[in-house]
Amino acid sequence: MDTLLVLPILIPLATAALTLIAARALRIQRALSFAGMASLLITGVVILLHVDEHGIAVAQAGGWAAPYGITLVADRLSALLVTAAGVVGLATTVFTGFSLDRRRERASFYPLLNVLLMGVCGSFLTGDLFNLYVCFEVMLMASFVLLTLGGTRAQLEGGLKYLILNLVSSAIFLTAGGLLYRAVGTLNMADIAEQVAAYPDTGLMDTLAMLFLVAFGLKAAMFPFFFWLPASYHTPPPVVSAVFAGLLSKVGVYALLRTFTMMFTGHLAFTHTVLAVLACATMIAGVLGAVAQMEIRRILSFQIVSSIGFLILGLALMSKIALAGAVFYLLHNIVVKTNLFFLAGVIEKLRGHGDLRRLGGLWRERPVLSVLFLVSALSLAGIPPLSGFWAKLVLLRAGLEGEWYWAIGIAVVVALLTLYSMTKIWALAFWKDAPPNEFAFTGRERDVREKSARRAMLPVVALTVVTVAIGFLAGPIFEMALATAEQLLDPSQYVTAVLGGVS
């Protein structure tokens, strides 16, 4: 078991090292990265099956018993997310080969991508608060370099905002971690959960909970900490946006899920009300931002913010069905959001930009691309029978059954506005004819771009199939989500698995 849980961290690290060595041979880098991501995906599935059958899996790094060493833990949530990360990583690797300009691709793109995945998987698996911080740093550094790779003006400006705001999050995370360590004397998350529950001063724990909420909420792009996301996600090449959209902010959501279902559950009336209010504000701010934009990737970036609000709402409701809804939504959103950014990438490849005012005519010229976009866009907007619908259905049901009518009212309006902003892309980029004197690629450049756009459709088709499949297999996947939610709501499983008989 020990080796299995280390693999999602080691495989990307090793791949990163190997691709760095093969820096001059692009083909070998591609093949290595593909193989690495594929093995990551397989490892994720194996862990998932293992956890599903035998319960929570634990590995003590270096053989040091918890809570003294660093513990790696895989419950259903972690295993599901590692698998999802594998899917996104694999799709991204393929998409990179077909879409990224050579200069960037050569400039250590694959090592960085793999290090990013290492940080992501490490965050999902670690059972240690400080190690989570380290994983966040790995992610932050890798993502910052990916974001600015190429060094265009827009990238640097967005990258700076991204970095500084995320460093604030790191600083708050570290401070809060230090304070918590002082208070409860341990860094192991399972141990923390027990100690916090027994801590006498609940006011102090509420304060620490809020500090973690800020630190993770910033990572997740929650209101009012989301500014870095719309400021930066449209600036790098689309493939970078896609992997960020799929994974980065979701790690923040994961950390919030972990923290607020396991560590700080003593004062739900305060913590989870704050979460609910901020979740609704996040939805509104995100969807309004999406409505206000006129560029595809900017719209999609704000949509990420809005969907984070939906996810946090699931956490705030804190019932079994609500958490299951959040897990379902998380999986759905990872796939669909990545795919939509891929599609934006294909459009930008074909037309050179993603400005809706200057785009048009795609429905006439590219029916296949159009249908693929439509499927993902409708899925995001929660139109049945696609994956987004079931996520929406479950969350609405959780809210209505929990009698959170005001939150559900907001969620419904946001859902409608989401649909509205997606139809805007459809109407302006696909239905409308391109403006008459709009610049268009010609000759060889056009052929090259068309060819790579055609190839880049491969991962798009694959992820679209996944979206549709999630929709039709909603039953079994929701069962899995329910089991995940059960585990989350009963942290004693996690604690026992990690600490065994120690405490």
Place this chain on the structure above:
Amino acid sequence: MVWILISLVVAALFAPLVTRLAGRSCGRVLALVPAAACAWFATRIPAVAAGERLVEPVAWAPSLGVSADLALDGLSLVFALLVTGIGALTMVYARGYIGNDPRLGRLNATLLVFMTAMLGLVLSDDLVTAFVFWELTSVSSYLLVGYDHANPKARAAALQALLITGAGGLCLLCGVILIGSVGGTYSVAELVASGDVLRESSLYLPILLLVLGGCFTKSAQLPFHFWLPGAMAAPTPVSAYLHSATMVKAGVYLLARLSPALGGTDEWLALLVSFGAATMVYSAVVAFFQTDMKRILAYTSVSALGTLVMLLGIGTADAAAAATAYLIVHALYKCALFHVAGIVDHECGTRDVDRLGRLSRAMPITCVAACLAVLSMAGLPPFLGASAKSLVGHAEHALHMGPVEWAAMLTVLMTFAVGALLVWRTFFGRRDGEDLPKHPHEAPIDLWFSPLLLGSLGLVLGFFWGPLAHHLLEPAAAAIAPGVAPELHVHATAGAYALKAALAAVGLALYVKRRPVVRALRLWSVLAWFGPERFYDRGLVAIEWVARAVTRRLQSGSLRTYLAIVLASTMVLAGYPLLKNGVPLPPSGSFDIRVHEAAIVLAMVLATVFVMATSSRLAAIAALGIVGAGMSVTFLFFGAPDLAKTQLAIETLSVLLFLFILYRLPPLRQLSTRLQVWRDVVLSITVGGFFALLVWGLTSVDGASRLSPFFAENSLALGKGHNVVNVILVDFRGIDTMGEITVLAVAALGVLGLMRVHVRERSAS
């Protein structure tokens, strides 16, 4: 039945290919699938009439409480026959109407997807599954209304239809979820069987309102009706099929379906009858003021939908049977009239009734079809419309509500006027001199086949009222209002005939005096200015405006504002529990501080203030160095020499690096206003003070690391190292160090990348 749905989906998938291969006859080829489905449903008529309910269990998502069970009862059967039968005719007509347009393949595919969705909706027993199909009909309607996608008006109409029905859909979804929570199941059959559970629930009124929100938007009831005339931007075959014969009746269907579970209450009666009657009479009047044939037909469709909703509101078995009869009649004649309008538009180049006239000679077959349809619409015997209207009249009369009867009479009157306008004016009326855009001639068979067939059906079925009533109306009525058998014998009295003749006379008089009447009632257009459509337009503009305003404020682009918001929010969130529960202040006795400690603290504070004030970058860096050095000395005082050493090394290095980089940069400038400066000062002091207080408070209470003793004890014994810190770094917590090393490596890659990789920004982006 599952196979029918699957074969329709398959047909949709292959429709573009078939369209390309089969060319001219693609419509007829594709029509075979729905025609076969229609035939299959027709063979089920006897079984259903005998009271059977055919069920096909299909598992879907049991963990969600959702199944895809299909069920066929009297109500579903009527709808299924209409959807597949008219669907087949639509496929044929669409090819004739659209011609050789390259978009025909996609149109055919979307039409078949819609057909699947509509059929799925009327066959689903599970409300969630029904909702899935319900939304699919909205989406396919969106795509079909926007068929002429280069035209901004078509796009706006498509969006309008989608948003109105989408908003209703969300209401309906919430309603369905509440029904599931209250009733414990999404299965309609089980809900109906469980009797008054929903009606007695405290959530009954919210459920009813939410469901009505969905049904009224879909079925274009006042005040949501306006999207339907707008949806006439769709090609005529689509308008005929979706926006008259089938999709808009989805709301009516669902009301009928849920009527045994939700209906029969005072609220139900009041809401449905008032909205239905108001819609019925309002649209019947407005139709008369239109000149575009399709808009006239659209308003009469809205009026018919109002009638149906009103009948369902009345809720008796008689009313249910009347609703079913009227539903069938309306689908037949309205689809035929739409097809006629399409033919006229296709062959003359316009469908403005004021420009048309005297087409009977040029288009004899179309004229016959139009006459058959409009006579059924007027409800003249022996047409089927006569019997249906008579049932409707009885149901209305049985309600004993004066206003409803007056509204019904006005509607009948307007129907005559509008019917005359549509058919008499177009085919026999005087043409006002000017030439039509095209020279009118008879349409090809693909076009006139369907209206002629539908029109004739209205006549033929009129002679078979008895069997029709027994085989279709009774089973359907039994599904809507179970328990009581409806009275289906049509017994018209002389008084009723006289009244009808009088209404017809007034209606026709109104038609004859149309121009003066229209001119006299111009005020209507002023009223429309305050109407719901304007509300929708204004709302859309307002949403865009609010979105831009909010986003401009929040996502201002200023990093400093972002930081201020983040920090201020942190203070509010984290400070609130402290203020509420009391700050964990250190005990008063612990405040013993020595002179050299105070001196270092003072130096650090002064250096910090200096950093803020100076305009020289170099001086600022040097001052920062003082802060760092002070920190290292502090570490030294409190017994952490290794930390102090590390901190000092880092401070020295960063000051040096900063020097290299900042050497060439211009001096710092004060760009902030005084207000901003003070805001930042207050915020910074608050944040710093907050954390200082928190640390102070926490360090002064008892509490010890549970890890340190273990590390101290086992460092040498198990970790084989004398330096505990080293053993922690490379052994106890080795993974952390691995991660940090990776961070350093990535940072190096980043520096390399920033220095060496510069992608030129493209002119296009």
